Amino acid sequence: MPSDLPSILFYLITAVAVVLWLCGLQYVIRCSSRVESTFTAEGDAPAAPVPANLMGGSAEVIGDPADLAAKASGLLARQGLGMPGSVKILEQGPDRLIFEGMPGMPVERHLLKRAELRFHRAGNNRTRIDYAIEVPSRPWLLIFAWVFVVLGLVAMVTGFILIQFFVLDRAFGEERWQAVQMLQALHFLWPQFLFAGIYRQSRTQVAALMDAFVHNLPFCQV
Numbered sequence: 001m002p003s004d005l006p007s008i009l010f011y012l013i014t015a016v017a018v019v020l021w022l023c024g025l026q027y028v029i030r031c032s033s034r035v036e037s038t039f040t041a042e043g044d045a046p047a048a049p050v051p052a053n054l055m056g057g058s059a060e061v062i063g064d065p066a067d068l069a070a071k072a073s074g075l076l077a078r079q080g081l082g083m084p085g086s087v088k089i090l091e092q093g094p095d096r097l098i099f100e101g102m103p104g105m106p107v108e109r110h111l112l113k114r115a116e117l118r119f120h121r122a123g124n125n126r127t128r129i130d131y132a133i134e135v136p137s138r139p140w141l142l143i144f145a146w147v148f149v150v151l152g153l154v155a156m157v158t159g160f161i162l163i164q165f166f167v168l169d170r171a172f173g174e175e176r177w178q179a180v181q182m183l184q185a186l187h188f189l190w191p192q193f194l195f196a197g198i199y200r201q202s203r204t205q206v207a208a209l210m211d212a213f214v215h216n217l218p219f220c221q222v
Contacts, residue, residue: 007168010179014160017185021152024192028145031196053113053137055207058130059214065119065127066094068217072117073097075220081112081209095119111135111206117214129214135206141199145192152188159185 061068073092076099080086091098096119101112114134122128159182167178 006176006179010163010168010182013180013182013186014156017156017182017189020186020189021149021156024152024189025149028142028149028192028196031145031200032142053135055133055135055203056131057207057211058128059211060122060126060128061215061218062125063127063218064125065121068127068129069094069097069117069119071220072213072217075213075217081206081213087112090114111202111209115210129217131210131214133206133210135203138199138202141195145195145199148188148191148195152185152192155185155188 063071069092073089076087076097077089086102087099088102089097089099097117098114100114112133113136115131117129117131120128120130163179163182167176171178
């Protein structure tokens with residue numbers, strides 16, 4: 001067994017840790033980025049940056065705006081976004097619908113605070129539906145993610161310096177195998193994926209539900 005095997009393992013573990021930390025940093029940055037919304041008062045203005053807890057989108061479907069607005073109101077009142085009674089209609093008109101998640105429905109309230117749909121005629125029997133969704137911001141998830149990004153960097157740098165100086169440069173024989181303790185730094189490199197992933201999952205899930213709802217609206221029966 002080569003005498004420098006502990007050093008090889010140490011540098012290999014360090015390289016893996018650096019790659020994981022960089023991946024975690026990129027993932028947290030992507031989850032923290034603000035979204036662009038296509039939802040505007042007139043429906044045709046340029047997209048503008050919106051707060052992180054607001055999401056928007058649009059879809060062009062078959063049907064008349066007033067008919068689709070009435071159908072959307074009836075469907076949401078009856079079955080919500082997948083659970084009966086999970087949303088409350090706040091306002092409904094021929095070209096506008098506003099609703100919110102019910103506090104007594106933890107699943108829906110966990111994903112959705114408030115949403116608005118606007119229906120615009122886009123041609124012969126065609127309607128463009130613009131929607132805006134307000135989701136729980138839960139900034140503490142991103143705060144914890146960034147905390148572990150910093151802790152991971154500190155753990156890697158500190159572990160590398162201590163092991164390099166006190167183990168590889170000074171220890172002999174079996175004591176050099178203590179270099180594999182660099183593995184302990186990996187404990188600080190996975191929580192950022194967890195917290196940022198939970199934050200991102202709730203946003204992507206409610207966006208997917210709303211996108212499916214507006215696209216399927218012409219084919220639903222009230």
